[in-house]
Amino acid sequence: MADKRGNFGSFVMGFIIGGLVSSVISLLNAPQSGRETREQIKTKSLDLRDRADEEIQRMRAQAQDLITEVRTQADDIQAQLAKQIEVVQARMTNAIEEGKKGANVVRAELAGSTTDEAA
Numbered sequence: 001m002a003d004k005r006g007n008f009g010s011f012v013m014g015f016i017i018g019g020l021v022s023s024v025i026s027l028l029n030a031p032q033s034g035r036e037t038r039e040q041i042k043t044k045s046l047d048l049r050d051r052a053d054e055e056i057q058r059m060r061a062q063a064q065d066l067i068t069e070v071r072t073q074a075d076d077i078q079a080q081l082a083k084q085i086e087v088v089q090a091r092m093t094n095a096i097e098e099g100k101k102g103a104n105v106v107r108a109e110l111a112g113s114t115t116d117e118a119a
Helices: 001-027 036-118
Strands: none
Touching: 001 036
16 A cells, blocks of 8 residues: 555656756747746746745645554554453463362362371
8 A cells, every 4th residue: 555655756756857857848849048047947947946846835734644653554554452361361261270179179089089098
């Protein structure tokens, strides 16, 4: 998913740079005076810079949204794991208690059978 967004960002930057290069070439080949051409290049470059800044801001916002989404998912996963750990710990505690009870029963049976044999 991030790879597709990265490819799209590369495409957009390539598109912007290509637009800038083609604009400069067309301006340099236009039948205008040098001053008019320089003014036009300046205007176009400022416009292109503004568009690039807007695109960068948009991409930063998308990245921030993605980071927020990933953090939220990570927090959810962490909460689920904590619940699962609590369940496993409770089961283990119950199993240990049942084992102790079983051991006490067997110990009592063995102690009773030893006293019966002695009598």
